[in-house]
Amino acid sequence: MSENLIGYIDDQGNILDTQTAGENCTATPIEYDNSEQALEIVRHSTAHLMAQAITELYPNSQFFVGPVVDEGFYYDFRIDEQIGENDLKGIEKKMKELIKKKYKIEKYEISKEEALVKFANDDLKLKVMERITDDTLSIYKQGDFEDLCRGPHVPALRFLHNFKLTRVAGAYLGGDEKAEMLTRIYGIAFADKESLKAHMTMLEEAKKRDHRKIGAEMNLFMFDEESGAGLPFWMPQGAKLRAKLEDILHKAHRVRGYEPVRGPEILKADMWRTSGHYACYGENMYLTTIDEQEYGIKPMNCIGHIQIFKQTQKSYRDLPVKFYEYGVVHRHEKSGVLHGLLRVREFTQDDAHIFCAPDQIATEVIDVVEFVDSVMKLFGFEYTMEVATKPEKAIGEDAVWELATQGLKDALTENKLPFTIDEGGGAFYGPKIDVKITDALGRKWQCGTIQVDFNLPERFGVEYVAEDNTRKQPVMIHRAILGSFERFIAILVEHYAGEFPFFLAPTQVIFVPISESHVAYAKALKKTLMLEGIDSEVYDKNDSLNKRIRTAEKQRVPYVVIVGDEEVQGNSVAIRNRRTREQYNLTQDEFMVELTQQLQEGKI
RNA sequence: GCCCAUAUGGCUCAGGGGUAGAGCACUUCCUUGGUAAGGAAGAGGUCGUGAGUUCAAGUCUCACUAUGGGCUCCA
Numbered sequence: 205m206s207e208n209l210i211g212y213i214d215d216q217g218n219i220l221d222t223q224t225a226g227e228n229c230t231a232t233p234i235e236y237d238n239s240e241q242a243l244e245i246v247r248h249s250t251a252h253l254m255a256q257a258i259t260e261l262y263p264n265s266q267f268f269v270g271p272v273v274d275e276g277f278y279y280d281f282r283i284d285e286q287i288g289e290n291d292l293k294g295i296e297k298k299m300k301e302l303i304k305k306k307y308k309i310e311k312y313e314i315s316k317e318e319a320l321v322k323f324a325n326d327d328l329k330l331k332v333m334e335r336i337t338d339d340t341l342s343i344y345k346q347g348d349f350e351d352l353c354r355g356p357h358v359p360a361l362r363f364l365h366n367f368k369l370t371r372v373a374g375a376y377l378g379g380d381e382k383a384e385m386l387t388r389i390y391g392i393a394f395a396d397k398e399s400l401k402a403h404m405t406m407l408e409e410a411k412k413r414d415h416r417k418i419g420a421e422m423n424l425f426m427f428d429e430e431s432g433a434g435l436p437f438w439m440p441q442g443a444k445l446r447a448k449l450e451d452i453l454h455k456a457h458r459v460r461g462y463e464p465v466r467g468p469e470i471l472k473a474d475m476w477r478t479s480g481h482y483a484c485y486g487e488n489m490y491l492t493t494i495d496e497q498e499y500g501i502k503p504m505n506c507i508g509h510i511q512i513f514k515q516t517q518k519s520y521r522d523l524p525v526k527f528y529e530y531g532v533v534h535r536h537e538k539s540g541v542l543h544g545l546l547r548v549r550e551f552t553q554d555d556a557h558i559f560c561a562p563d564q565i566a567t568e569v570i571d572v573v574e575f576v577d578s579v580m581k582l583f584g585f586e587y588t589m590e591v592a593t594k595p596e597k598a599i600g601e602d603a604v605w606e607l608a609t610q611g612l613k614d615a616l617t618e619n620k621l622p623f624t625i626d627e628g629g630g631a632f633y634g635p636k637i638d639v640k641i642t643d644a645l646g647r648k649w650q651c652g653t654i655q656v657d658f659n660l661p662e663r664f665g666v667e668y669v670a671e672d673n674t675r676k677q678p679v680m681i682h683r684a685i686l687g688s689f690e691r692f693i694a695i696l697v698e699h700y701a702g703e704f705p706f707f708l709a710p711t712q713v714i715f716v717p718i719s720e721s722h723v724a725y726a727k728a729l730k731k732t733l734m735l736e737g738i739d740s741e742v743y744d745k746n747d748s749l750n751k752r753i754r755t756a757e758k759q760r761v762p763y764v765v766i767v768g769d770e771e772v773q774g775n776s777v778a779i780r781n782r783r784t785r786e787q788y789n790l791t792q793d794e795f796m797v798e799l800t801q802q803l804q805e806g807k808i
Numbered sequence: 809g810c811c812c813a814u815a816u817g818g819c820u821c822a823g824g825g826g827u828a829g830a831g832c833a834c835u836u837c838c839u840u841g842g843u844a845a846g847g848a849a850g851a852g853g854u855c856g857u858g859a860g861u862u863c864a865a866g867u868c869u870c871a872c873u874a875u876g877g878g879c880u881c882c883a
Binding site: 278286287288290370371373375376379381385387388416421428429430488533537539540542543546638649650651652688690691692716718719721746749754758766768770778780787 | 810811812836837838839843844845846856857873875876879880881883
C-alpha cells in the first residue's frame, strides 16, 4: 500500500476510505494531494480532528454534523462556554497536539439499535440518526474520541497538517429558523502548506476588493446609522458611476423596443391584495395609513406597469408591449442579512414587463436572454442560468404553472442554452429563469431574472383585442437584467477592484497642471470634455507637482493628463498610463478621438 | 429575527477607572515645481446612544442602535 494512499474511488464515483475498502482493493486509488476527492477526505477528517480537540478543551460539548462544503468544512456543536474568534487559536493548537499522538483512524460498524443505546445521552446524535435510514451505522475512532460518521476519512492523523480554522458563527440546528442555535466553526484544509497559504492570500486579496472598502475609499456610497440600516446614500462619485450605467441601459432598452414608464412609489393596499403581494409578500412590505386608508410602499413595480397597460385599449397588433422603469422598491429584509450594497432595504431595479400573446413567449424569452448576454459580455462576467419552479407560497393553477415552467425550459433548450433547476425557487406568481453571476469572493449572486406570469394578468383583468375581435389575456414577462443597480454596482466594484473601464468611471480624466499658468488651459479642456459627456477634474491644489501626480495616480482614474508650457503651446496633452507609468503625447484632437472611442465601447 | 464579535476626529488605528493621541485627509501661508509624498502653522472628537456601578467611566455592567462573520431569505 502506498504511503500516500488515503482512499479509493469506485465505478460509481463514490469515495471509499481505506478503512472501508480494506486490503487488496481494486478500485482507483486516491493519493494524498489537492484533488477534489482527496480534499473531501482530508477536510472531513480535519472536521473530526477539530471535534476531538473541542471535546478535550470543552468536555461538555455535543456534536451535530460536520460536513465538507465548497469552502472547506464546518462542524456544528452545542457548548456551555461562549466561543469567539480568539478561541480558534487554542483549538488549532490542541489539534496539532493531537496529531503528534499519531492516532490511527479506525472504523467499526454497529447496528442502529446499538447506536441508539450508545448515544442515548446525546440528543444531537439522536437527531442525526433520525435522518439515517440504514440499519448499520459506522463509528470512527481516533484515540478516545469516537464519532458517528459515514466517512470517508484519512487512515491516520498525519495527513491533517495543513489546516486553518477560519470563523465562528451561529447556525440553526438543521437550518430551521425556529430550532435551537448551535455554534459552528468553519475551517479549510489542503494537502500541502503552499496551497493553504495561497488560499489565505486569495482571501486577503478578495478582502481588498470588497465593495464596502473600495466604496468608502472612492467615496461612492455611504450608510448612516442615524438614518437607518440598509438605506444607501449615493455620494457624487457613486452617483456619476450609476448615472453612466443607467445611461448605457437606457439606450440598450430603447434600441430593443422598450418604452420608459414610471409608476407611483406607494399604492392602496387593495391593489396589493389583488396582486397577491399582501398575502404572499406582506411580511416584507412597508405599510402605512393615509386618510384612514391603508397603503403599501411598492416592493415590486408590476402593478404600475399593469395599470399603464390597461389605460388604453390594446390590439394584438400592439403586442408585445415592453415597459421598463428604473423602479425604486422597498423591502423589509431582516436586519441580520443586510450586507453593503449587496443586500439593502431600498434599491432600484432595472425592471421591465413584456405583455405578449402566449405564442410570443419563447421569442420574447430568448430576446431577453440575448439582452442579458450582451450586458454580461460588456463587463466580462461569467454567469449561469437556473430555472426556478413553483414555491410553497404561490397563487394560480398548477396547470398554468406547468405550462409557464415548460415554456421557459423549452426556450432555453431550443437555443441550446445550459441551465439548472431550482425546485421551489420561483416567485409566488410564476416560474423564472435566474441569472447568477459570481463576485470576486466567489459568491454567487442572483442578478438578472426572467419570470413568466399568467396570474397577474388574470387577477387584474388585463386584456387585448385579438385577431378574431375577441378579448384575450396577454402573458406578462417580468424581467431584470442587472437585478438592481445597488447589487450590480457592488459586484462591478469588486470585479474591477474599483478600476472601472472608461465608459463607467465616475471621474474619467484628471488634469494635473504643472503650474498656475496652466490651470486655465486644463479647465478649458475639462469643459470641452464635459460637453462630450466625459467627467474630469483639475488638480490645481497648492501641492507639489509630484504630490499631485501621486494623488491622481491613486484615484483609479483611467487617464492622468499632465499639462505644462509644452502642451499649452502645442495644443496637446501628456498622458500618463497609470499601470505602466509610461507617458505619451497627443494633440487635443487626437485625445478627443481616443476618448470618444472609449465611450463607444459602452454601447450595447 | 437568531448566535458570536466590534464601535475612539472624514479615513486607518493606539490608549484600558483619574477627564483624549498618531498617521493620512482637511484649512491657511510659504514654495511655481515636467511625472508617485517640499516646508510651516492651524482647525477638528462630551470616545455609537441611553441608563447603571463608582468620589471618579472611552475604560466596568446592562439595554438599544449600527457594522462585521454566519444561519435563514432574496434583486
